[in-house]
Amino acid sequence: MTLIPHIPVREIYTSFNSPINEIDCGEKCAPHNPSGKPFCCDICEAVPAVYRQEWVYLQEHTNLWTRWRGPECGSGPEEITALHADTPENMILLACLGPKQCQREYRALSCRQFPFFPYISDDFRFLGLACEWEFEGKCWVIENIDKVSLAYREEFIQIFDELFSRWPQEMESYALKSEEMRSVFAKRRRRISILHRNGGSYLLSPGSERLARK
Numbered sequence: 001m002t003l004i005p006h007i008p009v010r011e012i013y014t015s016f017n018s019p020i021n022e023i024d025c026g027e028k029c030a031p032h033n034p035s036g037k038p039f040c041c042d043i044c045e046a047v048p049a050v051y052r053q054e055w056v057y058l059q060e061h062t063n064l065w066t067r068w069r070g071p072e073c074g075s076g077p078e079e080i081t082a083l084h085a086d087t088p089e090n091m092i093l094l095a096c097l098g099p100k101q102c103q104r105e106y107r108a109l110s111c112r113q114f115p116f117f118p119y120i121s122d123d124f125r126f127l128g129l130a131c132e133w134e135f136e137g138k139c140w141v142i143e144n145i146d147k148v149s150l151a152y153r154e155e156f157i158q159i160f161d162e163l164f165s166r167w168p169q170e171m172e173s174y175a176l177k178s179e180e181m182r183s184v185f186a187k188r189r190r191r192i193s194i195l196h197r198n199g200g201s202y203l204l205s206p207g208s209e210r211l212a213r214k
């Protein structure tokens with residue numbers, strides 16, 4: 001079993017609370033989802049995963065979350081088993097009450113960071129924010145990355161700096177994800193948008209990791 005350190009869940013939620021931008025982006029994307037929900041709040045589009053430490057905290061404080069079972073989205077036993085098998089052992093799949101009954105105070109870290117993840121370079125530096133590329137074409141924020149607020153970006157960097165200092169293994173899992181993104185984008189012959197920790201916005205070449213300012 002991997003070492004799972006203590007993480008200060010309440011402090012993380014309090015310090016990572018700025019909106020991504022000035023508008024309610026859910027109103028932009030929900031009309032394009034047949035379910036009528038924002039894509040990131042539709043558990044049939046994105047099953048929320050939380051750290052085990054968060055799950056302990058959430059169970060004590062809110063009724064917003066329950067364990068994800070699968071059939072609510074029509075998933076069959078094989079699909080459910082595969083998704084659980086793909087979930088890192090330090091995380092648990094959950095289902096929330098849905099956007100109409102969301103309790104913003106108890107949104108998971110995965111809700112707050114969406115549609116971004118910390119991009120880790122090949123030489124193991126946390127460069128900044130990269131997009132969950134599977135949601136391109138669905139998530140309005142990804143298509144309007146230049147509108148992401150500076151406050152949100154700064155909080156994101158601060159929270160993951162703190163998390164990685166307590167939990168270096170978690171940085172390794174994002175390094176693997178970043179590597180996967182480089183591989184996908186290299187095949188597509190596309191550069192990767194990075195909201196850099198220095199405040200700038202860049203396009204990163206997946207082969208060389210050269211950065212070009214936008």
Ligand code: SF4
Nearest residue numbers: 025029038040139140
């Ligand atoms: S972050 Fe993206 S998917 Fe989520 S509500 Fe905003 S636009 Fe929709």
Ligand code: SF4
Nearest residue numbers: 041096098099102111
């Ligand atoms: S907890 Fe709220 S923000 Fe998170 S997925 Fe559910 S409805 Fe969306």
